Amino acid sequence: MKLFMASLATETNSFSPIPTGWSGFKEHLYTKTASRGEPGLYAAAVTCWRTIAEARGWEVVEGLCTYAQPAGPTVRAVYETMRDDILNDLRVAMPVDVVLMSMHGAMIAQGYDDCEGDMMARIREIVGPEATIGLELDPHCHLTEQMLDNATAIICYKEYPHVDVVERAEELFTLCADAAEGRTAPVMRDYDCRMMTMYHTPFEPVRGYVDRMSAMEGKDGILSVSLVHGFPWGDNPCCGTRTLVITDGDAGLASRRAEVLGRELWDMRGDLRRFPSMEEGLERAASMNVAPIVLADFADNAGGGAPSDATFVLRAALDRGWKDIAFGTFWDPVLVGMCIDAGVGAKMAVRLGGKIGPMSGDPIDLTVTVRGIARDAVQHLGKAEMRMGDCVWLEADGVHVVVNTKRTQTFHPETFENLGIDLSRMKYVVVKSSQHFYDGFAPIAAEVIHLGTPGAITPDFTIVPFTKRDSNYWPKVNDPFAEEEAAR
Structure with missing residues (x-):
């Protein structure tokens, strides 16, 4: 087996006055040897993947790994240069069996509302339909159709604080290795919860919800379950909470289970944490x-x-x-x-x-x-x-x-x-x-x-000045499902 891996990540606050340019990426992590001992969140996954792959005797090719502290949209030329660097290295590495990417999921660049989806589509075009593509994301992401259509498997960190990056990287590697070696056929389906809030996993009721979600994995054909929290300050049409389920070849099961989990979360909304002023x-x-x-x-x-x-x-x-x-x-x-x-x-x-x-x-x-x-x-x-x-x-x-x-x-x-x-x-x-x-x-x-302080990322999600995301979400709307249910 031959693995290509890379990392390109930042979380974009569409309303931040600070542009994300070259200095943002190069001051934190910018290397093609991140898996050889570089520190930081976005070196952790590739380090994990190299360790597991080499233990299995796989050939490993590593592309660019880079990360910028969250700020405003990434300068177009900066994003395109880094993206194309990774894609060019992938072309040189071909043929490959597996591509693993560590990204954030809420990266927006000038001219690109969905950098991760753009990357997935371009990778798929290079590797073809048979190769396995895995994507590890921060749960504060925008889960888009372009990501889902082109990746084989997407996994989000389960914990907030994000202390399980390595565990999720291990999970993604195993899932993709099984798929590449023909043992499983991952199918992904998501459900739009139409919610916008923060899910602090150390506290109930979210703690129990995440534990129940995790307990489903590895049983009855369910391979993985992720809660996509969403990033409320990213102006993306898909901004918001979603549930994501991966099953072994059963799209119907994935859809049903994602909806059940999404409706369970919706029913918990009144018990979620609120912040004092x-x-x-x-x-x-x-x-x-x-x-x-x-x-x-x-x-x-x-x-x-x-x-x-x-x-x-x-x-x-x-x-x-x-x-x-x-x-x-x-x-x-x-x-x-x-x-x-x-x-x-x-x-x-x-x-x-x-x-x-x-x-x-x-x-x-x-x-x-x-x-x-x-x-x-x-x-x-x-x-x-x-x-x-x-x-x-x-x-x-x-x-x-x-x-x-x-x-x-x-x-x-x-x-x-x-x-x-x-x-x-x-x-x-x-x-x-x-x-x-x-x-x-x-x-x-x-x-x-x-x-609940004033500032650039207000916890009042009813006043975020979206231009691309519609307003049909809780808590901006008391019941965003009402019109749909009335039509049934």
């Missing part, structure tokens, strides 16, 4: 006599395309006179450079945040002391290393702020610990993340509160 969440935190309380600045999550320099929570904390509070992480490469030049112990006036646009709030002027510097810092999401660039710890009268050079969300307490900040001494810890922080911070937190 920023002020409500801060009031709740202030009333609690425990520490540390971890507060998630939901809407300024770089992992959703936000700038990671919003000042709304910082302003509110300063107005309340809160002390022993740590914020992480603000993205400001210029400020980091200034603080590194000044050195540890330097006292300086700085202007923090509010630089990218209205979704960042107003800049805040502070007099700070540089308490720590960390070069080329790393934090973890599960086993994956996530690079932060250079970081500085600034302190202003009991208010502690981490500022860094590579725009990224806060995944792990290492964000603070790398600089010497002892979170056990903090009353409050504010993380710029929507959910990926949870796996690392929950074990040390006395309480976790997700704040």
